[in-house]
Amino acid sequence: MKSKTSxxxxxxxxxxxxxxxxxxxxxxxxxxxxxxxxxxxSIAVSHRTDNNTIRIILGNDVAVEAARVxxxxxxxxxxxxxxxxxxxxxxxxxxxxxxxxxxxxAEFMLKDSKKYxxxxxxxxxxxxGQDQKPFNKGAQVCISCHTPVKDxxxxxxxxxxxxNIK
Amino acid sequence: MKSKTSxxxxxxxxxxxxxxxxxxxxxxxxxxxxxxxxxxxSIAVSHRTDNNTIRIILGNDVAVEAARVxxxxxxxxxxxxxxxxxxxxxxxxxxxxxxxxxxxxAEFMLKDSKKYxxxxxxxxxxxxGQDQKPFNKGAQVCISCHTPVKDxxxxxxxxxxxxNIK
Numbered sequence: 001m002k003s004k005t006s007x008x009x010x011x012x013x014x015x016x017x018x019x020x021x022x023x024x025x026x027x028x029x030x031x032x033x034x035x036x037x038x039x040x041x042s043i044a045v046s047h048r049t050d051n052n053t054i055r056i057i058l059g060n061d062v063a064v065e066a067a068r069v070x071x072x073x074x075x076x077x078x079x080x081x082x083x084x085x086x087x088x089x090x091x092x093x094x095x096x097x098x099x100x101x102x103x104x105x106a107e108f109m110l111k112d113s114k115k116y117x118x119x120x121x122x123x124x125x126x127x128x129g130q131d132q133k134p135f136n137k138g139a140q141v142c143i144s145c146h147t148p149v150k151d152x153x154x155x156x157x158x159x160x161x162x163x164n165i166k
Numbered sequence: 167m168k169s170k171t172s173x174x175x176x177x178x179x180x181x182x183x184x185x186x187x188x189x190x191x192x193x194x195x196x197x198x199x200x201x202x203x204x205x206x207x208s209i210a211v212s213h214r215t216d217n218n219t220i221r222i223i224l225g226n227d228v229a230v231e232a233a234r235v236x237x238x239x240x241x242x243x244x245x246x247x248x249x250x251x252x253x254x255x256x257x258x259x260x261x262x263x264x265x266x267x268x269x270x271x272a273e274f275m276l277k278d279s280k281k282y283x284x285x286x287x288x289x290x291x292x293x294x295g296q297d298q299k300p301f302n303k304g305a306q307v308c309i310s311c312h313t314p315v316k317d318x319x320x321x322x323x324x325x326x327x328x329x330n331i332k
Contacts, residue, residue: 020331038254038328046263047254048262049183050262056211092213096215097216099323100297103327163272
């Protein structure tokens with residue numbers, strides 16, 4: 001009988017991607033992995049020229065609905081914001097276009113004003129790299145960086161304008 | 167009985183946004199408005215430093231599934247790619263972050279190798295501004311710009327790497 005390792009090696013030789021279940025991913029700051037975020041709708045985008053990363057800011061349904069109507073200070077309980085971060089690179093066929101290179105991490109803010117009252121109403125979580133290794137150095141690391149926007153419910157993102165089309 | 171105009175004026179005075187139905191929006195290059203694109207998942211992002219715009223590239227389910235597994239040359243029939251374009255601005259609270267300012271337009275490529283065989287397998291459409299005015303200057307305008315990537319099925323976008331998590 002084949003070992004699990006040789007099974008995965010076979011998959012790699014076949015060129016099939018190894019797909020991990022979100023249920024197998026460990027918690028970050030006692031927060032469960034937010035399965036399905038790769039299909040969430042967009043709220044904004046940013047290109048950070050100080051650390052050469054490019055980002056999509058996305059959200060679960062509660063967050064996206066709030067973003068579209070500007071109900072963001074405070075954000076409603078149940079909102080989850082995700083920030084997906086890549087190193088920035090130039091596009092081969094259009095050098096003036098800066099686009100995603102290596103995937104860095106996905107980080108999340110989960111709004112629950114009661115559950116997370118000790119961390120300003122938000123749960124703070126991050127999973128690093130393609131294998132989504134949980135970040136567990138403490139929410140204070142996240143909060144410190146977000147302190148300049150404490151009067152904006154701790155969120156840097158201004159939701160992008162979308163046309164009002166149903 | 168109130169007129170339609172005074173009804174809308176009342177809505178504005180009440181501070182309610184006017185929401186247009188996608189069904190009311192006219193065709194661009196004989197293509198119907200792709201309702202619901204604001205909730206589509208992301209495929210990539212780009213910051214164009216030559217015309218100071220920042221973009222999210224999103225897709226319908228067919229396009230996103232193809233993008234995630236790299237089945238993009240050719241893209242499958244049924245795929246719709248959307249490019250949502252904003253002028254770029256600096257974020258107030260983090261000046262090194264370039265983020266979306268004024269909404270410019272949303273443009274789409276619809277893959278159907280038979281229906282659109284005369285325009286390289288793609289339908290080309292664009293709707294401009296918050297009121298989504300259809301662009302109807304001819305698909306050739308779009309195609310000319312995309313000619314450098316004709317060997318990449320006419321698509322500039324490299325799908326961003328996402329973690330393989332289900």
